[in-house]
Amino acid sequence: MIRFESVTKQYPDGTTAVDDLSFEVAEGELVTLVGPSGCGKTTTMMMVNRLIDPTRGRIVVDGADIAGVDPVRLRRRIGYVIQQTGLFPHRTVLDNTATVPFLTGWKKAEARARAAELLDLVGLDPDVYGPRYPDQLSGGQRQRVGVARALAADPPVLLMDEPFGAVDPVVRERLQKEFLRLQATMHKTVLLVTHDIEEAIRLGDRIAVYGAGRIEQYDTPASVLGAPATPYVAEFVGTDRTLKQLSVTGIDRGDLERPPFARLGEPASEAARRLRAEGARWAVVLDEDGELHGWVGAEELAGAGGTVAGHARRMEAWVPFTSTLKAAFSEMLKHDAGWIAVLDGHRFLGVLTPTKLHEALRRTIDSDERGVPRDRARVDSVPTQ
Template sequence: MIRFDSVTKRYPDGTTAVDDLSFEVGEGELVTLVGPSGCGKTTTMMMVNRLIDPTHGQVWVDGADVAGVDPVALRRRIGYVIQQTGLFPHRTVLDNTATVPFLSGWKKARARERAAELLDLVGLDPAVHGSRYPDQLSGGQRQRVGVARALAADPPVLLMDEPFGAVDPVVRDRLQKEFLRLQAGLHKTVLLVTHDIEEAIRLGDRIAVYGAGRIEQYDTPASVLGAPATSYVAEFVGTDRALKQLSVTGIDRGDLEHPPLVRLGEPAADAGRRLRAEGARWAVVLDEDGALHGWAATEELAGVPGTVAGHARRMEAWVPVTGTLKAAFSEMLKHDAGWIAVLDGHRFLGVLTPTTLHEALRRTIGSDARGVPRERAEVDSVPTE
């Protein structure tokens, strides 16, 4: 969808903003451009919609060299979101959102209807916020309007320059989650500029890590963290990159432990005898449909009347199998739990413990470093006794 072919931008004073840049962004892919200030990432993005023209090389969008496309027509087909939103202060939120449809010749009623749909999509009630002006909104709300306005004409490409940088960390986290939700449904081709490696990792399908005017590494977040291409990349992503990798490492069913199971309706004494025979100190308690209920201690089941249901404890520490190791670790800490259940819908699959979580992370780092599938990476454990 977007392709840079040997692109260089050199200014009259001799400053080279980007030098011989070549990379591609696939259709529906979200690529983050990350690096320190002045490294050329914003210049790169602005050459896509011809706010800046390259000195040498070509930029292609959807198979067309942008140098041969009328810049006004080009920009109306490319959504653009900046840090300060750039909303018109004298226009209502609804009319701000409808700006590009208005300019494209849509009838006013249709443009406003589209704007209302998009405000709702980004979590702003058009009946409440549509008639307000930008200075009547919070910073986070203005950023949502900026995203809605960029999407108004349904552009295939979206350019975002530090879109969540002007709000506090709590609002930023919410906006990032909301944008990921939107992207999962819209599948836009996105270039997003950020100086924050955490944001780049969280949002990007791939990351372009910039040095001075050039890309030092272009790869998936997991590969950038697990196998930095240069010492510069390793230093930029930080010495805590193993911890960062938790957020991009999914839960693998092969990493789960499978503790003993008992059912809510099972006689407690029978369950206790069985667990003692197996040498188990505790068991996961499931209902009759296989859904997680909680856990029970062996010593509390042995020799007591009634069913397991009368002695089971609820367990709130769980994550979906589609989650990440970071989510699992966070839940473990939140509930001060020695293990965390992994569920497929309501169905119990197994548990992660601190040991298996650590081994899963080491295996992922090892597989990235050696370029082998995760399931083939071996982990050497240090004996504890």
Template sequence: MIRFESVTKCYPDGTLAVDDLSFEVGTGELVTLVGPSGCGKTTTMMMVNRLLDPTHGRIFVDGADISGADPVTLRRRIGYVIQQTGLFPHRTVLDNTATVPVLSGWKKARARARAAELLDLVGLDPAVYGPRYPEQLSGGQRQRVGVARALAADPPVLLMDEPFGAVDPVVRDRLQKEFLRLQAELRKTVLLVTHDIEEAVRLGDRIAVYGAGRIEQYDTPASVLGAPASPYVAEFVGTDRALKQLSVTGIDHTDLERPPFARLDEPAGRAAARMRADGARWAVVLDADGALHGWVGRDEMSGAPGTVADQARRMEAWVPVTGTLKQAFSEMLKHDAGWIAVLDGPRFLGVLTPTKLHEALRRTIGSGGRGVPRERAEVDSVPTE
């Protein structure tokens, strides 16, 4: 979808911002450009919508050389989100969001309907927030409007320059999660500029790590963390890259252990006797379909009337199998648990222990991070029914 061929940008004062840059971004791919200030990452992005033109080389968008495109027409086909959002203060949120469709010739009613649809998509009720003005919104809400406005004309390409950098860490975390949800649904081709390696790892399908005007490594987050291409990249991603790698390492079925279990409708006394014979002090509680309903202790059930269901306790420490080792580790620490349940929907698959977490991370680092699935699922609460 986006291709750079030997692109160089040199300013009139002799400053070399980008030096002989060549790389490709696939359709539906989210690529993060990360590096220190002044390394050329924003210049790279601004050349895609011709806010800047390269000194040498060519840039292609959807197979077409953009040097021959009308800049205004090109920009209306490319969404653009900046740190400060750039909303018009004298226009309502709904009209701000409808800006590009109106400029592209849409009828006002159609543009406003599209704007309302996009506001709802980014989590802002158009009936509530549409009539408001930017000054009446929080920083996080303004950033959501900026994203909605960039998506309003349904552009195939989205450029984002430090889009979440102007908000506090809590809001930033929520915005990142919301954007990942949107990207999973919309599959836009995205170039996102950031100086934060944590954000680059969390959001990117691939990462371009910049040195001075050039890309030092272009690869998946797992590969950048697991096998830095140079001492510069290793230093940039940090000495704690093994910990960062937890966030891009998926849970493998082979890492799971199967603990003792008791059936939901099993008589409590019989379950306790079986656990005692097996030397088990506790067991997970499953229904007939293998769904997790909690856990029970052997001593609490000994001599207890009724079924296991009457004694079962809620299981708080768990993650979906589509989650990451970072999620598993975080939940383990949060609940001070010696293990964490792994679920496929409501179905119980097994448990992940600290030993298995450590083994999985060592294996990932040893493989250089290649071929490791990268999932982005969220942790919810355990289903009780």
């Protein structure tokens, strides 16, 4: 979808912003450009919509060399989101969102209907927020409007320059999650500039780590963290890159343990007998379809009447199977739990323990460093006494 071919940008004073840049962004891929201030990442992005023209080289977007495309027409086909949102202060939120459809000749009613649809998509009720003006919104709400406006003409390419940088960390993380949800639905081709390696890791399908005017490494977040290509990348990613890898490592079914379980409608006395026989102090409680209902302690069942349902407790510590190891670890810490349930929808798959979480992380690091598939990486654990 986007291809840079030996692209260089040099200014009249001799400053080289980017030097001989070559890389590709696949259709539907979200690529983060990360690096320190002045490294050329924003220049790279601004050359895609010809706010800056390259000195040498070629940029191809959707099969066309953009040097031969009228800049105005090009920009109307590319969404653009910046840190300060750039909303027009004298126009309502609805009309701000409908700006590009207005400019491209949509009828007013159609443009506003599209704007309302997108405001709803980014979590802003158009009936509530549409009539407001930008200064009546919070920083996070203005960022959402900026994203909605960029998507209004349904562009195939989206450029985002520090889009979540002007809000506090809590709102920033919420916006990042919201954008990932949108991207999973829209599959836009996205270039996102950030100076924050955590954000780059969290959002990117691939990461371009910039040095001075060039890309030092272009790879998946897991590979950048697990196998930095240069000492510069290793230093930029940080000495805690092993911990960062938790955020890009998914849960594997092979890492889940199956603890004792009791059925919701099972007699409490029968469940107590089985737990005693297994030497178990507790069990997860499942219904007849294998869906998680909660957990129960062996002591509570001992001598109890009725069914397990009358003694089960709510399960607080759980995550979806699609979660990362970081999310699982966070839930463990939040609930001070020695294990965490993993669900596929409502269906119980098993539990993840700290030991298995550690083994999964070590296996991921080993596979990245050795360049072997993760299912072939071995982890030798030292038995605990």
